[in-house]
Amino acid sequence: MAEVAVEDEATLAEAEAEAEAEASPEVAAEGDAMDTLSAELGPPPDGISIDFNIKHPLQRCWTMWYDNPGGRSAWTMDRFKKISAVTTVEDFWRMYNNIMPPSGLCNGSNYHLFKEDIQPMWEDEHNRHGGKWIVIFPKGRKDSLDEYWLYLLLAMIGESFHDLDEVCGAVVSVRKNQSELALWTKDAAPEAQESVMKIGITLRQVLGLDDKWKIGYQAHEDGMKKETPATLYEI
Helix, strand or coil: CHHHHHHHHHHHHHHHHHHHHHHHHHHHHHHHHHHHHHHHHCCCCCCCCCCCCCCCEEEEEEEEEEECHHHCCCCCHHHCEEEEEEEEHHHHHHHHCCCCCHHHCCCCCEEEEEECCCCCCCCCCCCCCCEEEEEEEEHHHHHHHHHHHHHHHHHHHCCCCCCHHHEEEEEEECCCCEEEEEEEECCCCHHHHHHHHHHHHHHHHHHCCCCCCCCEEEEHHHHHCCCCCCEEEEC
C-alpha cells in the first residue's frame, strides 16, 4: 500500500511539473509585457497633493429657506427661516448634506432656494409679475421627490436653464396627498411666453419626465386673487 501511495504522489508531481512547463511561456510573456509597460510609464508619483481649501465659485449666490405655515401665521418673512447662503459648490453640498430631505419633512413644510436678492414670496418685486412651472407628485410618486428636487437645484446653481436671469428660484412643497416642485420665473406676461416655454422645456429635460407627466405654468397674480389659478401653458 505504501508503494502505491508513493507512485501516486510521483505521478501527481510529474503532472504538476508538466502543467507549469506548459503555462510558463504565457506567464513569462505577461511578465515581460508588464515590465515594458512600467518602463514606458516611468516610476509612480510620490503622491497627489489635493488642496481642500480651494473652492469652486458659483455664478451667483443662492439662499435656502424653510417654512412650515402650519400655524397659519401672517404671510411675512418672519415665517421663513434662513438655512444658508451658498456661493460655492462646496457650500452647496455642505448645506444640502446637513438638512433633512423633503421626504423627511412634516406635511405643510416647504424648502425654497432663491437668488440672494429675491425673497421667496409673491410680493417680492422680482416675483410680483411672474409665475411658476408646477410639477405635481401624486401620493404614489412621492418617493421620487427628493431625487427630482436635487436635480432641480443642481440645474439652477449650474446655470442650466435658458435665460437664467428670468429664473427667480424654486420651491418644494410637502403635502399629504400630493407634493409639488415649482420653478418661479420673473415675467408671466404674454411677451415673455417664448422664454417661459424654453424654461419649462428645460425643466422637463432636467427632471427626465415621461410624456404622460404634464407640467403647468401659472401666474402669481392669479394666485394672489385667492381663486383657482388658471393654467396659462402646459407641456
